[in-house]
Amino acid sequence: KKVILIIGVNGSGKTTSSAKLAQYYKNKHKKITLVAADTYRAGAIEQIQIWSNRLKLHLVANKSSKDPASVAFDGVSNGMAQDYNRIIIDTSGRVHNSINLMKELEKINTVIEKRFPEFSKFSLITIDATLGQNSLVQAREFSRYCNINGAVLTKLDGSAKGGIVFPLYSELKIPVNFVGVGESFHDLEV
DSSP: OEEEEEEOSTTSSHHHHHHHHHHHHHHTTOOEEEEEEOOSSTTHHHHHHHHHHHHTOEEEOOTTOOOHHHHHHHHHHHHHHTTOSEEEEEEOOOOTTOHHHHHHHHHHHHHHHHHOTTSEEEEEEEEETTSTTHHHHHHHHHHTTSOOOEEEEEOTTSSOOOTTHHHHHHHHOOOEEEEEOSSSTTOEEO
16 A cells, blocks of 8 residues: 655646546556645645546545645545555645745655555655756755655656756656656656
C-alpha cells in the first residue's frame, strides 16, 4: 500500500499529474483514492472532481476544511478503510520561499508518516519543464520540509528540452519517474 504525495509550486501541474498517475495505476489494476488536499486554489476541488468522475475514481474531498493535513488524514483513513492500495494526495501549490506554506507541507508529511505506518509514503514533486534551473532551487527548498522520492517533469509537450533532469539527480538525487507530454490523462510516460 502506498500514499503518493504530489507537491510543487503553483501552476506546475500537480492536479493534472495526480489524475494521470491515478489512471496509470488504475491501468495496473490498483485500487485508487484521490484526495483533494488543495484547500487554497479556487476551483481546485472542482477540477479534481471532474478528473475523478471522468476516470471513475474514488475521491475524498472536504470543501468546508481549510486544513490540508486534516483532509489528507481523512483521505488516507477513508482509503485504508475501503482497502485502496494507492492513495494519491493532490496538495496546494506552494511558493518555495513561503515558510508558513512549507511548514504546512511538513505537517501533511508528518501526519502521513506517523499516523499511517502501514503505508509507504512516496513524495513526487512536479517540475515544470519550461522553468529550467529555477526548478532546482524549488526542489532544494521543498526537500527541506518533505523527503522527495522522485519527480514528474510536466509540460514536456512544448518547446522545453527537459535538461533539468540531470542536475536534479546529480545535485539532489531526485530521479524523474514520469514525464507529462500533454493534457490528456494518457499523456504520462514512465
